[in-house]
Amino acid sequence: MKDTFTHQGMRKKLVETLSRKGIIDKNVLQAIGKIPRHLFMDSGFVDHAYVDKAFPIAADQTISQPYTVARQTELLEVKKGDKILEIGTGSGYQAAVLLEIGATLYTIERQNELFKKTKLFLPKLGYKPKRLIFGDGYIGLQSEAPFDGIIVTAGAPFVPNPLLAQLKVGGKLVIPVGENVQIMTVFLRKSDTEFEKEEYGEFRFVPLLEDKN
Numbered sequence: 786m787k788d789t790f791t792h793q794g795m796r797k798k799l800v801e802t803l804s805r806k807g808i809i810d811k812n813v814l815q816a817i818g819k820i821p822r823h824l825f826m827d828s829g830f831v832d833h834a835y836v837d838k839a840f841p842i843a844a845d846q847t848i849s850q851p852y853t854v855a856r857q858t859e860l861l862e863v864k865k866g867d868k869i870l871e872i873g874t875g876s877g878y879q880a881a882v883l884l885e886i887g888a889t890l891y892t893i894e895r896q897n898e899l900f901k902k903t904k905l906f907l908p909k910l911g912y913k914p915k916r917l918i919f920g921d922g923y924i925g926l927q928s929e930a931p932f933d934g935i936i937v938t939a940g941a942p943f944v945p946n947p948l949l950a951q952l953k954v955g956g957k958l959v960i961p962v963g964e965n966v967q968i969m970t971v972f973l974r975k976s977d978t979e980f981e982k983e984e985y986g987e988f989r990f991v992p993l994l995e996d997k998n
């Protein structure tokens with residue numbers, strides 16, 4: 786679990802790449818500059834940790850591309866102390882970015898293997914989600930609702946109603962919607978019954994699957 790000057794230098798370059806690609810949120814860039822992404826990946830891929838690409842992790846899943854993580858986090862507009870729900874814990878990298886920014890984080894993963902691995906790993910780096918849950922993100926987390934923000938890190942074929950219902954008024958759901966290609970979609974809750982919808986271009990994610998595994 787080493788973080789060397791070489792890794793730090795590579796991270797600095799990655800941050801420059803992300804700002805060139807249009808990421809402007811300073812907190813997001815700072816978090817990515819700080820978090821040792823190579824430690825979230827299987828050792829064989831360490832050399833690739835700081836290029837702006839997605840990579841395979843356990844259980845046929847991927848660690849999202851840094852640009853995607855940055856863009857989704859920027860769209861979520863997280864403030865320190867915000868109560869955030871993440872669907873798709875995966876490697877825990879997106880979770881670390883949210884925690885680094887000061888979110889109070891609840892995160893759900895449906896693959897038991899990944900859930901167990903990440904639950905042990907994140908605290909080793911000092912990242913402590915309020916709760917890490919093995920469960921099905923389609924139903925959200927009613928017991929802890931409402932949330933200031935909900936972020937879905939897998940491609941959703943449709944927008945699950947429970948996620949909209951579990952937002953505070955003023956809260957945001959950031960969710961890639963679609964089957965083969967996803968449109969990054971943001972829902973802002975205006976009132977109990979009204980939502981404003983915005984779209985932010987095409988992305989590609991592994992699918993949001995039903996039930997636990």
Ligand code: SAH
Binds near residue numbers: 938
């Ligand atoms: N945020 C992760 C991205 C992992 S890829 C990271 O930074 O590494 C998407 C993750 O969503 C996978 O780990 C996958 O197992 C998980 N997933 C898919 N469907 C899910 C569901 N219904 N509920 C919770 N997690 C789900």
